[in-house]
Amino acid sequence: MKVTETLNEGLKREYAITVTAAELDAKVEEKLKEAQPSVEMKGFRKGKVPMALLRKQFGQRLMGESMQEAIDGALSAHLEETGDRPAAQPEMKMTNEDWKEGDDVEISVSYEKLPEIADIDFSDVKLERLVVKADDASVKEALDNLAESPQAVTYEAKKTQAKDGDQVVLDFVGKIDGEPFDGGAAEDYPLVLGSNSFIPGFEDGLLKVKAGDEKDVEVFFPEDYQAENLAGKKAVFLCTIKEVRGPKKPKLDDELAKKFGAEDLEALKGQITERLEAEYSGASRAIAKRGLLDALDKKVKFDLPALLVDAEANQIAHQLWHEENPEVEGHDHPEIKPTDEHIKLAERRVKLGLLLADIGQKAEVKVTDQEMTQAIMNQARQYPGQERQFFEFVQQNAQFRQQLQAPMFEDKVVDHILAQAAVTDKEVSKEDLQKAVEKLEEE
Structure with a gap:
């Protein structure tokens, strides 16, 4: 041979x-x-x-x-x-x-062939990590939002007309062509106007009612309504208003805290502080990661496989075209050619992808079985009642497992690099962090 x-x-x-x-x-x-x-x-x-x-x-x-x-x-x-x-x-x-x-x-x-990438000294990579503390005003704002949530708000009877946000207690009977239909009746039903928990038009029809009123509300069931025998049909609901109640904002006290699973108000404030700072930390990390990738893009140079760049540029162009033309669902469209901008973005993505993969391989970065299992379980929670089918799908689909593993591997490699880079913490306000996030999203 x-x-x-x-x-x-x-x-x-x-x-x-x-x-x-x-x-x-x-x-x-x-x-x-x-x-x-x-x-x-x-x-x-x-x-x-x-x-x-x-x-x-x-x-x-x-x-x-x-x-x-x-x-x-x-x-x-x-x-x-x-x-x-x-x-x-x-x-x-x-x-x-x-x-x-x-x-x-x-x-x-x-x-x-894939390029050979030289070992990199990360110690001269200088980055700034934004640090935000949850101040009293932010905690108070979060507490106020909790107090206004459906879980916390209580209602008390009022004599004035019902408006958006009020709770109406009513009996109703729904009829189609003069005949009642299954599931279309209830007694003493508490309905919050503006909650969009009923079919479109029903809650709007109850605005300005008062206790003791009787009102017929005419609605149309949506064409895609889950009950096929009702879909697209006109219905009239005969409503008897028992009571109109206005929302009553609860006090910020221990009783409110218990509604959210905390022992007392101070414990709830502590939970809120932790949650807010975790959110700030997540946003700060995203900014630091972008800064790191930008620094690596400038610091490291090597030849890129044209095949990978072309494939990535075509994918970027195709995706952006469909985002601009959402009415086209399939692939029956004119040929889409990548622009110079698409190619430049593709080169960056391919370069950084190869670089992070090489760094991770040399550092023996691994996504453990336990981490994969946790990620799969987190995904499964998005499909309540179908968890078993989801697990079977994951087991049979190696490509999906790879898609799930890839960002986890990338994040671990980024953490590996950040641990060696010259990272300086800078304490900023929540507003400054938000501006940095918005700038990140614009790029």
Whole structure:
């Protein structure tokens, strides 16, 4: 077997591989001898079929298998010897298309290899980490928001007309074409106007009612309503108003705290402080991560596989086109060509992706089984009642597991780098942090 380099340009490599007829024949012979003891054929005892007959019966099929194995083996040996890591599946084609049995096999193999990335000293990477403390005003604002939440608000009777945010206690009977329908009636039902818990138009129809009023509310069920027998139909609800109640904001005291699972008000304030500072820390980390990636993009330079850049640029252009044309759901649209801006963004993404992967590999960064299990469980919570089906989907879908693992691996690599970089903490206000986040989203 002979391997000859025919192209060595940047990351591009091309080789001519020749597998001799003698090598192929030897492989076929080896396979026939391996199979001979188990072959049964009429007129011969098991394992006693002559080799010439076996070759005539199975040689053609085994020739194809032997050819593929020889080529794959030659490529594997070459990659192991050179240390090349192809950026994508190598392209292979037979160059002597008029090949016939007894001829050598000539194959052309081409690929782009992944670049070799030098070790990096991160100690001269200077970053600023924004630190925000949860002040009393922020905690008070969060407490006020909790006090106004449906879980905390209570209602007391009022004599004035119902307005948005009030609670109306009513009996109602829904009818279609004058006939009541299943599930369309209730008594002493407490409905908060503006909660959008009923079909469109129902709550608006109860604005300005007072206790003792009787009112017919006319509505149309949505076309996509879950009950098909009601979808798109006109209904009239005969409503009797029992009581109109106005919202009463609770006091910021221990009783309110207990509604949210805390022992007392001070404990609730402590929980809020922790939650706020965790949110601030998450936003601060996102800003620091962007700063780190920007610094690495400027600091490190290496050749990029054109194949990966082209694929990423096409994906970016395609995604952005669909975002600008949301009415087009499929792929029946004109050809989308990446712009210079798309290509520049693709180069950054490919570069940083390869760089972080290389750093993580050298540092032996791993996503543990426990971390993956926790991530899968967190995802499963988004599908209440369908957790079992979700777990089965994850087990059977390696690509989804990879998509789940990739950002976790990236974050661990980022933490690894940040631990070595020159990071300075800077205490700022919540408003300054918000401005930094908004600037991040604009870029």
